[in-house]
Amino acid sequence: MIKKIGLVFLLSILGIYLALTTCNYIIEKATEKKTFWNVKEIPKNKVGLVLGTSNKLVGGGSNPYYTNRIKATLELYKAGKIDFVLVSGDNSSQYYNEPAVFKKDLIKGGIPQEKIFLDYAGFRTLDSMVRAKAIFGLDHVTIISQKFHNERAIYLAKKKGLHAIGFNADGISLNQGLKVQIREYFARVKVFIDLALNTQPKFFGDKIEIK
Numbered sequence: 001m002i003k004k005i006g007l008v009f010l011l012s013i014l015g016i017y018l019a020l021t022t023c024n025y026i027i028e029k030a031t032e033k034k035t036f037w038n039v040k041e042i043p044k045n046k047v048g049l050v051l052g053t054s055n056k057l058v059g060g061g062s063n064p065y066y067t068n069r070i071k072a073t074l075e076l077y078k079a080g081k082i083d084f085v086l087v088s089g090d091n092s093s094q095y096y097n098e099p100a101v102f103k104k105d106l107i108k109g110g111i112p113q114e115k116i117f118l119d120y121a122g123f124r125t126l127d128s129m130v131r132a133k134a135i136f137g138l139d140h141v142t143i144i145s146q147k148f149h150n151e152r153a154i155y156l157a158k159k160k161g162l163h164a165i166g167f168n169a170d171g172i173s174l175n176q177g178l179k180v181q182i183r184e185y186f187a188r189v190k191v192f193i194d195l196a197l198n199t200q201p202k203f204f205g206d207k208i209e210i211k
Contacts (some may be wrong), residue, residue: 019189020185020186020188020189023185023188023189023191023192024185024188026155026192027151027152027155027188027191028151030154030155030158031150031151031154031155031166034151034154034164034165034166035147035150035151035154035165035166035167035168036165036166036167036168037168039075039076039079039081039167040079042076042081042142042165042167043081043165044080044081044082045081045082045140045141045142045165046082046083046084046138046140046210047082047083047084047085047086047136047138047140047141047142047210048073048076048077048081048082048084048085048086048141048142048143048144048167049085049086049088049128049132049138049141049142049143049144049164050069050072050073050085050086050087050088050102050143050144050145051069051088051089051122051125051128051143051144051145051149051153052087052088052089052090052098052099052102052122052128053065053066053069053089053098054066054096054098055067055098055101055102055105064170064172065146065169065171065172065180068146068169068170068171069102069144069145069146069169070102070105070106070109071169071170072144072167072168072169072170073085073106073109073111073144074106074109074110074111076142076144076167077110077111077115078110081142081167082142083115084115084116084117084210085106085111085115085116085117086117086118086119086132086136086138086141086210087099087102087103087106087116087117087118087119088119088122088127088128088131088132089102089119089120089122090122090123091120091121092123097120098122099118099119099120099122100118103116103118117136117208117210119131119132119135119136121201121202121203121205123201123202124201125149125152125153125156125187126156126191126194126199126201127201127202127203128153129153129156129157129160129162129164130160130200130201131201131204132157132162133160133161133162134201134204134207135204135205135206135207135208136207136208136209136210137207137208137209137210138162138210139162139163140162140163140164141157141162141163141164141165142164142165142166142167143157143164143165143166143167144166144167144169145166145168145169146168146169146170146171147166147168147171148171148181148184149184150166150167150168151166152184152187152188152191153166154166155191156191156195159195
């Protein structure tokens, strides 16, 4: 009996490992040469879609993922590689509004208010990709986030009929970001589950034209 339990446990661990590595490989392979570090090399798109995250860490300090996404967005805009910014993030309560916080710092960085559009219902990366096409009418977009996040977003975008490339914001060291990196492996498995189940965004709503 103990041997059977041990065998089931080992097979479960092996199954999880195979799922994690296979999903990761598929997404990495499918998004090769679609993310860019150098602003001079990335093609121009009308809209840059920056994916939301909290500006603060749990302990109250600045979130480097947030500050680096702000920096990358400003760099793209000032280089003329995007004309508009669409901020997609979580606005789940009156006390937590990722898009509004992003907008404030982007304006402070020099992007005119009228060039910034907000998607308050980007609760997940899937929602952000579907809504970019369905609500904001985009066919092409430059996604702005860390490289690992851009890859997952680009893969989802392609599956939803949105042509996307990514501009990579700086990340953080592996030691500092280990928890996020581990979580990303499971998020990539969830991508395939959502696609298989045809998971839809939490909200749709009226169309908004970016111009």
